[in-house]
Amino acid sequence: MSMSNAELARIFDRIADLLEISGQDRFRINSYRRVARTINDLTEDAAELAQQRRLAELPGVGKGTVAKIEEYLSSGKIALLEELEAKLPPGLPDLLRIPGMGPKTVALAHNELGVASIDDLKAAVDDGRLAELPGLGKKSVEKIAAGIEFLAASGGRTRLGVALPIAEDLLEQVREIDGVQAASLAGSIRRGAETIGDVDILCQGENGKTIIQHFVNFPQVTRVLASGETKGSVTVVTRDGNELQIDLRVVPAGSFGAALQYFTGSKEHNVRLRELAVKKKLRLNEYGLFNGETVLAGAREEDIYAGLGLPCPPPELREDRGEFDPELARRKLLTLDDLRGDLHVHTVASDGADTIEEMAGAARRRGYKYIAICDHSKSSTIANGLSIARQLQHLKDVRAANRRVKGVEILAGTECDILPDGSLDYPDEVLAQCDFVVASIHSGMRTRQGKPTPTERTLAAIANPQVTAIGHPTGRMINERPPMDIDIARIAEAAAANHTALELNASWQRLDLKDTHLRQAVDAGVKLIIVTDAHSTAGLDQMRYGVLTARRGGVTPADVLNTRPLAALKKWFAKKRDGWPG
Ligand code: DGT
Ligand code: CA
Ligand code: CA
Numbered sequence: 001m002s003m004s005n006a007e008l009a010r011i012f013d014r015i016a017d018l019l020e021i022s023g024q025d026r027f028r029i030n031s032y033r034r035v036a037r038t039i040n041d042l043t044e045d046a047a048e049l050a051q052q053r054r055l056a057e058l059p060g061v062g063k064g065t066v067a068k069i070e071e072y073l074s075s076g077k078i079a080l081l082e083e084l085e086a087k088l089p090p091g092l093p094d095l096l097r098i099p100g101m102g103p104k105t106v107a108l109a110h111n112e113l114g115v116a117s118i119d120d121l122k123a124a125v126d127d128g129r130l131a132e133l134p135g136l137g138k139k140s141v142e143k144i145a146a147g148i149e150f151l152a153a154s155g156g157r158t159r160l161g162v163a164l165p166i167a168e169d170l171l172e173q174v175r176e177i178d179g180v181q182a183a184s185l186a187g188s189i190r191r192g193a194e195t196i197g198d199v200d201i202l203c204q205g206e207n208g209k210t211i212i213q214h215f216v217n218f219p220q221v222t223r224v225l226a227s228g229e230t231k232g233s234v235t236v237v238t239r240d241g242n243e244l245q246i247d248l249r250v251v252p253a254g255s256f257g258a259a260l261q262y263f264t265g266s267k268e269h270n271v272r273l274r275e276l277a278v279k280k281k282l283r284l285n286e287y288g289l290f291n292g293e294t295v296l297a298g299a300r301e302e303d304i305y306a307g308l309g310l311p312c313p314p315p316e317l318r319e320d321r322g323e324f325d326p327e328l329a330r331r332k333l334l335t336l337d338d339l340r341g342d343l344h345v346h347t348v349a350s351d352g353a354d355t356i357e358e359m360a361g362a363a364r365r366r367g368y369k370y371i372a373i374c375d376h377s378k379s380s381t382i383a384n385g386l387s388i389a390r391q392l393q394h395l396k397d398v399r400a401a402n403r404r405v406k407g408v409e410i411l412a413g414t415e416c417d418i419l420p421d422g423s424l425d426y427p428d429e430v431l432a433q434c435d436f437v438v439a440s441i442h443s444g445m446r447t448r449q450g451k452p453t454p455t456e457r458t459l460a461a462i463a464n465p466q467v468t469a470i471g472h473p474t475g476r477m478i479n480e481r482p483p484m485d486i487d488i489a490r491i492a493e494a495a496a497a498n499h500t501a502l503e504l505n506a507s508w509q510r511l512d513l514k515d516t517h518l519r520q521a522v523d524a525g526v527k528l529i530i531v532t533d534a535h536s537t538a539g540l541d542q543m544r545y546g547v548l549t550a551r552r553g554g555v556t557p558a559d560v561l562n563t564r565p566l567a568a569l570k571k572w573f574a575k576k577r578d579g580w581p582g
């Protein structure tokens, strides 16, 4: 079994969490946390180190830990973890998924109030018992209450960046099953939705039953929910410890296209399409498009649309948001290949894991022509934000690196905080020395009476001549933190009028702006930057999630600044500082 370092690190964090809930001693808990961090930060593959018997060389990794890692790699289990899970009430570890509930609070609520499930916790919030516990004021209980609501709202959906690599891996395995002639992802994951309820895979083959048999026996499968003649359903465990359902359907060649169209959806898109078929007195279902008993289409997806007189819209647009309009359906949407650089990455100077040159090298290997280093500004203290003196030195370091590194231009930028009063974290003279300024809100995200709102703060940043772009404009973290109360229409209008770009943060935890907001922004004439906000060289890979989201927003290459050659990009940046729009 192959196993990523991140997965292994998560297991050790989980052990530490459960030890903490069970009230074990701090020393033991911390030692597991340290192991988790060490594994997470490894540049080498832990499984490989295990094979070479080199695990014990890692700092903080003793004999006991080596044995546990080996146990996990060989059996997929750690006995200690299973013991801990068996000892605690089954619903208790779930409480850790609630924002605001750390292991300490979980233990306290369990020991003092007998809370053993999310329902118990909700009751203790509602009747005021939770607020009476030592160290838990009104504020933290409010946060927990919001967390419970938010978890209920996420409905167990898996984020795209977690689900897509799993789905692609399984798709490859399906393609290798004997008798499978073609296979594709379908459903929300093919549409590139930001969260996925379950993964749908469709394949073409004659012997459904044996194909399904192979599928339900894949090594990653943790539970088999159904195993039939044409459909199998299983679950796998994701790297953040949740279950993800995978459905495989097998169809014959003649109806593969129709089934692909049907199971790609969305449901709303399908309902609309079927209405259009009915209007033309045709019949449409997952087997084909029919005129009476005559088959008009079935083997190829695009023939279904052609049979209805429609262009075949890219899957990302199939949400019944205007894609039946031929202009939108035929629009040449952004692709990964259109991007010439990444314009927001971090380095070791603030909270990144890699150096300027390492980030630049990784950018060049991806075929990028430029990369902008935007480390955090001084008020982002938890992210090791740079004091003015450090930022000025950092700009020199970036420029020196740019002279040394060939083949890719390194721009010297900053991710400058928009402070609670709406001012920027660096004075204009410092910002003016940067090639490029992304301004972001990282604190004071909740609207408070008598204080400037997040919208007002963003508008103030847009008005500043030094600000090139607004970073992650709504501040949401998918399934973790709701967006700020931001008036997107006003922000988009102001950004367009002030020659300021809006960011699409491609990191799958954020995807901010989201698809519908992107559509709104582009329609208002806003230019976008699509960036990964990478905190390591591996983080650059997240660009694909941004591209999928952009496509869902109907974004074309012309809407995106980092599709432009360097000279054109610099020209766009310079325009605002040179007195745009006056
Ligand atoms: P998800 O899994 O919640 O992220 O979203 P989807 O879109 O993948 O939905 P899912 O897995 O329930 O079904 C896959 C596709 O099958 C869906 O996108 C469209 C089609 N489908 C499912 N139920 C219906 C339905 O009741 N009517 C129609 N017309 N199509 C449906
Ligand atoms: Ca699905
Ligand atoms: Ca499904």
Ligand code: ZN
Binding pocket: 415, 440, 442, 471, 472
């Ligand atoms: Zn940020």
